[in-house]
Amino acid sequence: xxxxxxxxxxxxxxxxxxxxxxxxxxxxxxxxxxxxxxxxxxxxxxxxxxxxxxxxxxxxxxxxxxxxxxxxxxxxxxxxxxxxxxxxxxxxxxxxxxxxxxxxxxxxxxxxxxxxxxxxxxxxxxxxxxxxxxxxxxxxxxxxxxxxxxxxxxxxxxxxxxxxxxxxxxxxxxxxxxxxxxxxxxxxxxxxxxxxxxxxxxxxxxxxxxxxxxxxxxxxxxxxxxxxxxxxxxxxxxxxxxxxxxxxxxxxxxxxxxxxxxxxxxxxxxxxxxxxxxxxxxxxxxxxxxxxxxxxxxxxxxxxxxxxxxxxxxxxxxxxxxxxxxxxxxxxxxxxxxxxxxxxxxxxxxxxxxxxxxxxxxxxxxxxxxxxxxxxxxxxxxxxxxxxxxxxxxxxxxxxxxxxxxxxxxxxxxxxxxxxxxxxxxxxxxxxxxxxxxxxxxxxxxxxxxxxxxxxxxxxxxx
Numbered sequence: 001x002x003x004x005x006x007x008x009x010x011x012x013x014x015x016x017x018x019x020x021x022x023x024x025x026x027x028x029x030x031x032x033x034x035x036x037x038x039x040x041x042x043x044x045x046x047x048x049x050x051x052x053x054x055x056x057x058x059x060x061x062x063x064x065x066x067x068x069x070x071x072x073x074x075x076x077x078x079x080x081x082x083x084x085x086x087x088x089x090x091x092x093x094x095x096x097x098x099x100x101x102x103x104x105x106x107x108x109x110x111x112x113x114x115x116x117x118x119x120x121x122x123x124x125x126x127x128x129x130x131x132x133x134x135x136x137x138x139x140x141x142x143x144x145x146x147x148x149x150x151x152x153x154x155x156x157x158x159x160x161x162x163x164x165x166x167x168x169x170x171x172x173x174x175x176x177x178x179x180x181x182x183x184x185x186x187x188x189x190x191x192x193x194x195x196x197x198x199x200x201x202x203x204x205x206x207x208x209x210x211x212x213x214x215x216x217x218x219x220x221x222x223x224x225x226x227x228x229x230x231x232x233x234x235x236x237x238x239x240x241x242x243x244x245x246x247x248x249x250x251x252x253x254x255x256x257x258x259x260x261x262x263x264x265x266x267x268x269x270x271x272x273x274x275x276x277x278x279x280x281x282x283x284x285x286x287x288x289x290x291x292x293x294x295x296x297x298x299x300x301x302x303x304x305x306x307x308x309x310x311x312x313x314x315x316x317x318x319x320x321x322x323x324x325x326x327x328x329x330x331x332x333x334x335x336x337x338x339x340x341x342x343x344x345x346x347x348x349x350x351x352x353x354x355x356x357x358x359x360x361x362x363x364x365x366x367x368x369x370x371x372x373x374x375x376x377x378x379x380x381x382x383x384x385x386x387x388x389x390x391x392x393x394x395x396x397x398x399x400x401x402x403x404x405x406x407x408x409x410x411x412x413x414x415x416x417x418x419x420x421x422x423x424x425x426x427x428x429x430x431x432x433x434x435x436x437x438x439x440x441x442x443x444x445x446x447x448x449x450x451x452x453x454x455x456x457x458x459x460x461x462x463x
Contacts, residue, residue: 016042019083026079026368027072028361033065033349037080040322040347044269047320059319062304062344064277064334065326067351070410073326077273086269087117087262093325094279096296106299110309113270114316117262125258126249133249140244141181141237144191146174187238194230195243259313270321274300278327281336297338304344354403354410359396362411363387370414374422381429383438385422390442395421398449421448 014022016038023034040061047058065073074090081088089112096106126133180186235243280293280300303309306319325345334348354362363371371392375385399413419426425438 022083026366027075029358030072030351033351036347036349060322061347062323063347064345065349066329068328068408070412071351077324081271086271087113087266088271089113090273092275093277106303107309110316111311114266114311117266121258121262125253129249129252133245136248137245189237190234192232192234193240195233267317272323274325277325278329278332281332297341301341356396356400359399363392383429386439388441391440391445394442394445
């Protein structure tokens with residue numbers, strides 16, 4: 001399908017099938033959740049290709065993911081944001097409070113998302129001007145190492161284009177220094193550079209919304225009115241290269257254009273992941289002195305529904321930001337949320353409990369599987385870990401058994417199992433002369449974990 005309309009530059013035009021295929025590399029199972037997220041993501045790209053008169057009317061398909069902890073809810077949302085290079089922020093619903101109480105207000109979600117997007121776009125622009133910034137940084141360091149020779153005033157007028165003997169020597173020396181600088185031979189040499197001194201301390205404003213919550217500070221507000229104070233400091237050439245390259249890149253970036261692009265990205269492709277939304281469900285008790293969960297829901301509603309939020313970069317519209325909420329809903333259920341908020345999350349997906357077969361795949365298949373992580377960690381000490389198929393199955397079986405007996409924490413149980421299983425190897429490897437190879441088979445797993453698994457009280461504290 002071809003279309004001449006232009007999408008936002010940060011979005012890759014992945015099809016839902018391609019999105020699911022990429023998610024499969026990191027998240028095992030949960031195909032229905034992956035499909036729903038992939039469709040919601042593709043619909044955002046489709047909206048940008050739609051006729052202009054309909055574009056503003058097409059609302060995002062906000063999603064609630066329901067399932068126990070450790071089954072992949074957060075990982076799906078995080079990986080999706082990386083696939084599209086979209087501004088993404090994860091927040092916990094339980095950390096926000098009703099307006100009028102001490103604590104963070106829900107609008108800070110959008111301010112944080114905008115701040116992240118601005119930094120992301122500026123980082124991309126810095127990469128674009130990186131070569132030019134490196135060149136200018138190099139010239140500044142050379143000027144510090146070998147100040148340029150001033151042209152001497154002389155009664156004798158030299159021929160045009162002819163350089164003095166001193167200038168020729170300086171240029172020759174400068175070229176030699178440049179080569180040494182590029183080869184890293186001068187990295188340890190100390191030089192003096194001017195750095196801006198730290199600004200005045202922030203003033204705390206007591207009130208419903210502080211300057212910090214607004215994302216503002218006095219230095220930003222009055223920075224242009226007061227000249228920056230510079231402080232001379234000794235640093236190595238290597239440190240100066242990093243500092244000066246960043247300074248030069250900042251000069252080359254069009255900050256206004258970067259902010260404008262960042263706000264567009266937030267409004268059209270921003271993703272907010274609200275975790276533990278079940279913690280603010282229910283609690284329809286009469287009014288009292290405590291913060292009500294329903295009050296937090298009502299404050300959250302305008303943001304999800306679509307409103308304008310004031311940030312230090314300007315107004316940001318939330319109408320087309322994609323909201324993905326998740327919760328275990330052990331005690332409450334999605335219908336315990338206020339009806340208005342339920343209506344803003346039309347797509348509901350239930351994630352399945354992980355089985356022993358899922359654990360085997362989680363341990364081996366993903367790019368950063370736990371077995372690969374621990375193998376790489378121990379390899380730094382000169383020890384080679386080797387897991388046999390029966391050993392991996394036994395680890396998965398133990399994880400499944402403990403989850404059933406104690407508390408189902410999903411794939412996170414594998415972290416506790418692996419750490420306990422490999423405790424001796426991880427502790428002794430740096431100090432003792434050990435065998436170069438450690439074989440982790442079913443027998444080793446049973447000998448290390450059987451007694452803990454059998455003792456339910458012990459497994460409750462250790463595993």
